[in-house]
Amino acid sequence: GAVVSQHPSRVICKSGTSVKIECRSLDFQATTMFWYRQFPKQSLMLMATSNEGSKATYEQGVEKDKFLINHASLTLSTLTVTSAHPEDSSFYICSASGISNQPQHFGDGTRLSIL
Amino acid sequence: QKEVEQDPGPLSVPEGAIVSLNCTYSNSAFQYFMWYRQYSRKGPELLMYTYSSGNKEDGRFTAQVDKSSKYISLFIRDSQPSDSATYLCAMSEGRQGAQKLVFGQGTRLTINP
Numbered sequence: 001g002a003v004v005s006q007h008p009s010r011v012i013c014k015s016g017t018s019v020k021i022e023c024r025s026l027d028f029q030a031t032t033m034f035w036y037r038q039f040p041k042q043s044l045m046l047m048a049t050s051n052e053g054s055k056a057t058y059e060q061g062v063e064k065d066k067f068l069i070n071h072a073s074l075t076l077s078t079l080t081v082t083s084a085h086p087e088d089s090s091f092y093i094c095s096a097s098g099i100s101n102q103p104q105h106f107g108d109g110t111r112l113s114i115l
Numbered sequence: 116q117k118e119v120e121q122d123p124g125p126l127s128v129p130e131g132a133i134v135s136l137n138c139t140y141s142n143s144a145f146q147y148f149m150w151y152r153q154y155s156r157k158g159p160e161l162l163m164y165t166y167s168s169g170n171k172e173d174g175r176f177t178a179q180v181d182k183s184s185k186y187i188s189l190f191i192r193d194s195q196p197s198d199s200a201t202y203l204c205a206m207s208e209g210r211q212g213a214q215k216l217v218f219g220q221g222t223r224l225t226i227n228p
Binding site: 004006034041042043044045046049059091093095103104105106107108109111 | 203
């Protein structure tokens with residue numbers, strides 16, 4: 001089945017640091033990938049839609065200059081949290097689908113903790 | 116009002132019981148309906164997906180969609196302790212791979228041996 005790999009799985013860093021998270025589709029090509037954020041005991045909230053070869057589409061209220069998304073190839077999208085602060089601590093999850101009429105598969109998420 | 120409502124539970128049942136999980140929604144444009152299972156500190160794992168109204172069965176899992184009532188269900192038969200997880204319903208307006216998913220809050224389920 002479709003496999004989505006996310007790296008790293010856990011990041012702990014100081015306030016002000018920029019953190020890059022990678023999302024890879026391992027056995028299929030994905031023109032579209034999605035980035036979600038999940039707070040403890042809450043559901044997933046879409047942050048942005050990542051489109052290969054073009055700019056990402058951000059959801060209302062998500063700062064595009066803070067959460068930089070790059071989708072340089074059909075198998076890789078990256079999310080960079082710039083100048084991270086404690087309030088950015090969360091569980092970040094990506095998803096992708098190889099074919100538009102097939103459901104999205106999710107990575108295992110990245111737990112980000114900003115001290 | 117949230118687009119998708121799901122009882123967060125927690126729900127605790129004995130092993131072997133039939134589990135019923137439900138979501139209601141308000142957006143009549145939703146066409147694709149998914150159920151994901153999420154274990155602690157892991158990403159969601161796709162269990163079932165359906166298009167429009169109807170039933171779909173896969174092993175011990177049955178998904179039902181009633182678009183007229185804007186109501187979807189997931190049934191788990193012969194529940195096992197390994198089924199203990201958070202179950203998330205998700206929906207999209209267009210083709211599910213290319214469209215944003217709107218999730219319910221998730222129901223925390225515990226199956227007691």
